[in-house]
Structures are given as C-alpha cells and as structure tokens.
Amino acid sequence: MRLPDSQLAVLEAASATEPTPVDRLADETELKPETVTRAAFDLRDDGLVTIAERTETTADPTDEAHDYLESGLPEVRLYRAAIEADADDAVELGQLIGAAGLEGPEVDIALANFARKGYGTIDSGSVTADPDADPDSDPEADALATLADGGSVDNDAIDADLLDQLERRDLIVRREHTVREITLTDDAVTALMEGIETAETVDRLTPEMLTSGEWVDVEFSEYNVEADAPSIEGGRKHILRQTADRAKDVLVGMGFQEMDGPHADADFWINDCLFMPQDHPARTHWDRFALDVPPIQGLPDQLVDRVESAHRDGVGEDGDGYHSPWDRDFAEAVALRGHTTSLSMRYLSGFAGADIEPPKRYFSVEKVYRNDTLDPTHLLEFFQIEGWVLAEDLSVRDLMGTFEEFYAQFGITDIKFKPHYNPYTEPSFELFGEHPTTGEIVEIGNSGLFRPEVLEPLGIEADVMAWGLALERLLMLMYGFEDIRDVHGTLCDLELLRETEVLH
Template sequence: MKLPESQVAVLEAASATDEQTIEELAEKTWLKPETATGAVFELEDEGLLSVEERTDESVSLTEEGEEYAEDGLPEIKLYEAALSAGADEDAIQMGQAIGQSGLGGPQVNIALSNYARKGYGSIDSGEIVADPDADPENDAEASALSALAAGEPVEDADTLDQLESRGLVERTESTVRSVLLTDDGVTALMEGVEAAETVGQLTPEMLTTGQWRDVEFAQYNVDADAERIDGGKVHILRQTANRVKDVLVGMGFEEMDGPHADADFWINDCLFMPQDHPARTHWDRFALSNPTEIGDLPEELVEKVRRAHLEGIGENSDGYHSPWDEDFARAIALRGHTTSLSMRYLSGNAVGKLEPPQRFFSVEKVYRNDTLDPTHLLEFFQIEGWVMAEDLSVRDLMGTFEEFYAQFGITDIQFKPHYNPYTEPSFELFGRHPETNELIEIGNSGMFRPEVLEPLGVECDVMAWGLALERLLMLMYGFEDIRDVHGTLCDLELLRDVEVIH
C-alpha cells in the first residue's frame, strides 16, 4: 500500500494496544502538530486508525491564589490575630484585629466577607469575636491551595468552585485525542506500506514538460475542518457604549470629557459629600501617591463649597457640622463616579459659563475598591447625564429614563425612593433580568440639591443620573456574571460568537 510520507510515519508510530495522543505521535515522528493531526484524520477516514476524544480539565492557581498558598488566606490571618488578642473570650474592636493581622487594602474586605462564612467567629457593630473551636489547620480552601501549589490534584468540586468564585484558581478545558491502530491498520502494516511521492499543487512547469503524467497527486479531504482564524472585533461592551452615545446624542445631549484622576474636590466635595462619609475612606477609593494633590483649584469656588459643608445653604439647610479640610479636597484619586465631570461643566470650569437649557452626558470608566462579584468590578463604565432647565420635575427625569431604555428594548423599569447626599428627591432604577427574572439595580438619580447648585453658580433646576453600562448589557443579553464579558476571566468564545443586538 502506498501512502503519503506523513501518513506512513504516523501509522508506523501508532500502536494497536497503547493509546497515544496526537501530540505524542507528532513528537515521535518529528512532524509538525498540524501535519500529524491531518495525517491522523486521513488515516481514520481510511479505517486504519481509530480516534477517541475526551475533555480534560486542569486547575491552576492565579497570581492571588499563589500568594495565599504561600502566605495564608486573609480570613485565617484575621482569625489568628483576633485569637491572639483575646477575642475568643471577649469581643474586641475590629480595627485592633485588622491592625494586628497586618492585612491591608482589598484583603481586609476579603477577610471580613469570609470570616463568618467559615465559622471563625462573628463580626457585629465594629466588634469581632473568635470561635475558640474553629480549626484553620483543616480549612478546605487553604488545603486545596497548598495541594495545587505542590502540583497535587484536588478532587473536592465544591471547594474548587468556591476558590474559582474568589478568583484564586483558573479552570481550563482541553480536548485530547487518543489514537489506536485498527485491525485494518495492523493488516496494512503487516502487508507493508510505502511512502508515495505525492504532489500537492499542479504547476505550469508540470504542464509544459508533461511531468504531470508521472506524478501522484495528494488527495484532498474537502470535508475536513478548515483552520479557525479569529479576526479582530469591537468588544461587545464598547459596541454597547457606542450605541448609548448615539441614543443620547439623538436625544439632544452633548458629550463631556475630563480626567480619570482628579481632586476629591471635584469628585466629592462639590457634590456635597461630607468628608467623613464612608465612601471617601481609603477602603473605597484609589488614591494616587504621585502626585498626591492638585495645585490648581478655583479659590472662590473652594470657599463657597467649604461654607456649604460647614453652614449649609438657605434657611432649611444646616450643613454637616463636621470638619472640612482643604488639603483633603486637593487630594488626587481615581474618580469613583463621572459626576466629577458634571461638577466641572456646571461650574463653568470646563467649557465656560453655561446658560439653560443644557443637556450633557458621558460614558466613561470609573474606579471603586469594591469586592468582585457577578455584578461588581473594580473598574466599570458609568453613563453620566444631566439636564439644566427651568421648572424640572421628577416626572421629567422618569420620562427621560423610559425613553432612553426603550431604545434598547427595555420597558419594565421600576423606581425606588433613595437617599443621596447630593440629590433630593432621589431614586434608584431597577430592571428585570431576562434570564433570572430578578430585579437588578441599574442606576441612581435625582434632582441636585441647592447645596450643590448654589456654590456652582447654577440658578435653575438640574436633574442628574449615573447608570451602569455593564448592568444595561446584562439586561440586553441575559448575562448573569459580568466577569464573563469584562476582565481577566472573561469568556473569549462568548465574546467572539455573541450576536450584536440592534
């Protein structure tokens, strides 16, 4: 029997009793993997080889998982610190245990969220209690991390699921093809196979010389799958952002832009957010170390904002009666919302004094020190918008949302009263998830308070909102975990194959 050289090599390397992968055959025959793969499938079509497919799962530690495998899980560190401080006998201040544990940044929130879940104790009203009977030595997640770090398998699927949800391990699936000689393949080898010199392409020289009559042409398998090539594609989140911009421009809005890193003055102080508000602590914001503060702030506006915080605006406002520090206002951080752009525009700092009516929007990234979960990321896109006009009402605001979301096929919008330091009245928006049927929060809105508008020099009504672009994406496409489309764990196959909704 005459066969192409690559097929002869694969056939002679294959075994009738010991399964071998295509990768192993390629290595034994010194063939390129793609050449060996083609030869295997051609021999399978001729009945000389049998090919079995299976899916193998591998589990590997992420960078964070490697860190915890070496240094220990944050919740165990917190438990050991609390135990050392005597929290097994009497409750102690949570800050004392955190300080003694050496934890910092996001690890604090991670430790707190897993502490009670694992039965290490309880946390209530800023105090922590340690359960003396807890056994961190037998912590299933810690043991699994250690095993994976040592290259050992972990069979507990529930523990692996938990570690994966925490972003400490990655699971990958791969298709493995195993090859065996068939009876016909064994017979062919016993009878003898020869490498035939084959030609894969007819050339002009063969035609002119007549050489084509004496050569054997390679057979082409027209049913074989072609190599998949994935070209570039605009990310579905960017596609949706562009659609949002088109819709808002069509509704008469102009687009704002501005710095991602800005002074706390523009991010929070102008919004009448008290400087001791929990959202302004180092736990919730990303501060910059170089530079640490902004030098250029409008002095007159700074004084008006300071007075609004300390004294309030008008007869019915009393301010916060809490310390206000200009150095803190000058501190630079990554913006936690794009309302910093609204403050720059409304104050006239960005494009000069604006006269009503005006409509502006932005679709830009914001940054928050949140705990990662299916609906929260450390950075995400916010749809910021505001309208400046005389005699605006909440009805105008609700009508704007109904018109906006209808452009995306979303008509079941619900509103819930809410409290914001900077708007009154205020309400949150909720939409119904098309797969789970749950109501998920998709935005926050309201009418800016006098304490916000008067220092900025605005003498008419302003209605404003901040909507989540990723949540809009979830309502449009039915995604249940935003990490599938955004971030280091995103599903590339999903992004390649998902259809764009028009």
C-alpha cells in the same frame, strides 16, 4: 504500498499492542500534533489504524493560587494572626489585617471564607478565632498543592464540590480536551513488514506549478474535511463597549454633547461641589479610593470660598449649612472619582471651558471607582452614564420623560421611579427596571434636580436636572445577564460573550 512521509512516520512510531496518544506520537515523530492527527485520520480511512477518543479534564492553578501556595490562603493567614493575637477574646479586625499581611482584595477574600470554614466568627469589626480549628489540613489548600504537583482531576482524588469551590474563587481553570490514542491494525503490521515506500506529495497548488506544467506529474495530498481543526476566535468589540457606544449615539441623537475629564481628581470636584459634607460616610477610606499623590492646588479660589460658605452656612436667607468641619487640604486631596458628576461640576462651573448659557445638555459614559462589596450587581469599577440638562423651569416630569425616551431606544419601557434622598439633589428619585430573566426589580440609576447649595456657588441661575445611570445594569436588562461578573472583570465568561447575540 506508497504513503506520504507524515503517515509513514506515524505508522512506524505507533504500536499494535499499546494505544499511543497523539501527543506522544508528535514528540517521537517531531511532527505537529495537528499533522499527526490528520495523518491518523487518513490512515484510519485506509484501515491501517484505529483511533480511540476520550475526554480528559485538567485543572490548572491560577497565578493567584500559586501566590497562595507560597504565602497561604488569606483566611488561613487571618486565622493564624488571630491565634497569635490570642483571639479567644475578640480582636479588632484592623489589627489582624496588618499582622496577616493582607492587602487589597485579600481582605474581602479572607472575610468571606473565614467563618465559612469554621475558623471563627467576625462580628462588628471584631474577630474571634476557634482554637480547635486546623488550618494545616485546609482541604482547599491541600487540593491546590495536589494540582500544582500535577495531580489529575479524573481519578476522583479531589472531590467535585471542592473543585467547584476552587473554580468559584478563581483559583483554578478547568479545561476539557479530547485525547486520541492510535493503535496499528493487522493490515498495518503486514504492510510495514512488506515495506512501505515514501510518496512525494504536495499539499497546495502554486502559480509556479501552473506555469511550468509540473502540476501534471505531482501527487497531491488528500484532505479530510471531517478532521478536527483548531478553533480560532476572532477579536471583536466587547459587548459592554458596544452598549456604551450605542448609549452615546442615543444621547447625541437627543441633543446632548459629550464631556470628558480626569479619572483621578480633587475631592473638591468629586464631592465638595456636590454639597457632600466632608465627614459624610461615603467620603471615608471605606468607600473611596484615595491616592498617595501630591494634592491638586490649582483650584479656583473664589469658587472654593463659595463652596466652603455653602457647606458652613448654606445659601439664601433661609439656608443652613452642615456646620461640620471643612478643610481645604481635604478638598485638594486626590482620589479616583466615585461618580462622573465630577465632570458635571467642572463643566457647570465653567472651569472646563464649556458654554453654559441655557439651554444646554451634556453627558458622559465613563468609568468610575467605588470600594463596594463584590456581588452579582456590584464591581469595584463600572461605567456610569452621566447627564444633565440646564434650562429654565425644569421639573420632575421633564426628568422622567428624558429617561423614558432614553430607555425606550433599548426596548425598555417599564421603568419605575421611587423617591430618594441625595445630599445634592432635591427632589430626587431612583430608577428601577425588571430583570427579563429573574423578574427581580433592579436599581439602574439615581437622579434629581440640583439643590441651590450646589448651583449658587457655581453661578448657575437656571434649573439643572441630572442623573447617573449604571451601564452594566442596562446591559443586564437588555441581555438577561444575572451576574455582571460574567461580562467583565476577573471572572469574565468568554464563552458567554462569544455566544451572546448583539441586540440592535
């Protein structure tokens, strides 16, 4: 009997009494696992081996989990800090956050799991710890330690619900793969005892073989077209970026020009120009991401004076401002923009060099940043479809008609409107659409006509209607996604994105 080198190597390494996994055969033969697998299938077809297959699940701790294995789960650290602070009585949460060494998203993680695990209660910013709780036997921490030490998930050593919880927290990644084990048949044992010769084979036809005539005498390897092959996924544009590009195309087709500008900007452009009082709750550190960088001091002085006057005293004979504190240092402070309306202010003021003689239409589809609580419809950063129209005698009907035309391009024709309050627009209204899967009414944007307190300091004498629409919410209405975290972010479901058919 004559066999190719790879098949002979597999036969010599395999056993007739003990099933041998492909990975172990690859190590012993110094062949690639896929080469061993291909050789095994060929040998099986010749009746020389049997192949047993089973599915094995592994759960690997993520980088975040490894960090927690060293420092402790956030909720456990919060509990220990509360106990050390004698939190039988309520202790301010802010005091415990620093003592526990919690930073960034760890704070929300600790708050989400503290009460769930029975470590205590959190009420109105105060923490009370249960002194009878036992963080040393935290099931999630124990399971992570077991998995980090190479523990298996197939022998029921770790509860399935616990694994599900760890996966929801993005602390483990579960993978399924096929394990193949090879066993020699009696015919293979006989053949090995009688002796097997090595067959010199080639796996491809080359131009040199054709020109020399060598192809006549060589023996070509057989190919098993049913054998497993590695799955290779090609790269492609993310579905969210595809939808963003399509939104841009629609708006350009409606006569709009695109704006651009900085993601980190002075609070003056982000909020002050929008007649947002500086003591507004949305401008605290709980909602905005302030940056520890030098302030932007190149603001146009005359515009700053007019905006400050509008805040203090209002505009017009009957105007009335907020009569609240207004500080230029705060206006010059830099933060990540919470909406792309900062671009609208730059353009409408002429500061961005745009021609603002009416009529004009501008838009942007850019990322914004807000310190929101993560849930199926909210992320810390998302894309906003910003737009405004500068013209004479605009009305709410013009604004509603613009939305109906825009969303109709995406097959969405059941937009609903609800009156709303904004500090910078009057009248104002929110937009809603029906989710195609759940039937829930989902907020998809906010809009209105800019108030005189916004336009007069900018030197605008015509009307301006404006809006901010959520690109991710548009995606949910188009494709039926129920959790936007499946589409982008740390919990992104790659299989979902690969399988989703792009709509045109």
